[in-house]
Amino acid sequence: MRGEKKQKTEEKGDPKAPSHRKPNMLTSLSDQLLAADAPLATVDGDTANQREGESVGQESLTDQTVWMLAVRDHRDRQAFGRLFDYFAPRLKGVICRSGLPPSQAEDIVQDVMLTVWRKAAMFDPERAQVSAWIYQIARNKQIDTLRKEKRPVPEELKLPEETQEDAAQVLALDQETQKLRVALGRLKPAQREMVEKAYLGELTHADIREQTGLPLGTIKSRIRLGLERLRHELKEQGLT
């Protein structure tokens, strides 16, 4: 596999490893995560963030986030291979559920994973956890395939060039997403099935409105904090 040698170096945490992105706090975070025994990035300024930044260990970021950052910042093919091994069988599972024949489902899986590689620079771990980012790419591809029409998507947020990604925010979002996953895992089977149907596009908006069993409250409360923080930041940057 090409690029194998380069990754090995990067996995050892070569501090001079080239980055495709502007150098920022998060890049240094991913460098440190890839390096053995590296101390965690600490966060300046906001004391609340600092408290969180200090209390989390390297293992607090999910493997998927670490792999995705390595793909984004270092075009790391080995990390991409791990993302593929993790997500491709899951993507195939949800896509086949929609009734597409396996070969067509695999075409979509291929398309999604190639998009993950090509648009990696768009991955913003402050705004979306890896699985949420890939879920949204997969929904877009599936709709584009079925309807032969591009799904309308919102305007890209224009972040100022000099904005630094906030490592504490990234960790917090990752952790809250993990808590959400645990909460969803504790749902009764019938409720769980309803969540899957709703989020895999099997219910119309009218169905969802009538579906009082959907635990929208749980969903909101579990990730409200991180998202409110994000919203606050957007406001401070005068983006909205």
Place this chain on the structure above:
Amino acid sequence: MTSVSHHIPDHIMVAYVAGSLPHAYSLVVASHLSMCDRCRTRVAAHEAVGGSVLDSYATQDVSGDLRQRVFDQLDDPFEEAPRFERSGIFPAPVMEALGGLPPKWTPLGMGVRQSILSEDDQGTVRLLYIPSGQAVPDHGHNGLELTLVLQGAFRDETGYFGVGDVEVADDDLEHTPIADDGMPCICLAATDAALRFRSFVPRLLQPIFRI
């Protein structure tokens, strides 16, 4: 856009995120999201749920050569889809639906104009131009109607709608929106009842002013 006070309700947002919302409404939702940070973060929350569903979904083995096929293509050149930018009052999703060109207005009478952006058996989405003080005559819709204000404002029986606000009219709402004084009101409106909406034209000639 801190003044936005009418947002996308959860059931429509989940359907948008999951991809079950018809195209016409999705265009209104995507446009509102481009103007409303609150709903943008709410969408992120729902995408996180979708991500969790994907993450914990039962895996299905992929063909042995799929991985290699993907790796073989990593260095292939690829064409970026053209990206549209906001232009004036029109957010990027509307500019994309317009193909980057200014809207082609068709007069409907009484100074009201429309520009249909997309129409299929699941719904129609159009831009509406309503002169200030003018009423949009009662237009029947069998199902959901979403109306997003892009310029000016309107009021109806349910409230006041300014730039960025979205009115959600379910099947049973009888309403007569009236454009506010000041600027002409320009809206992005999606309905699921293409046929019934055609009665819009004759009705426009005999407007019913109901407040």
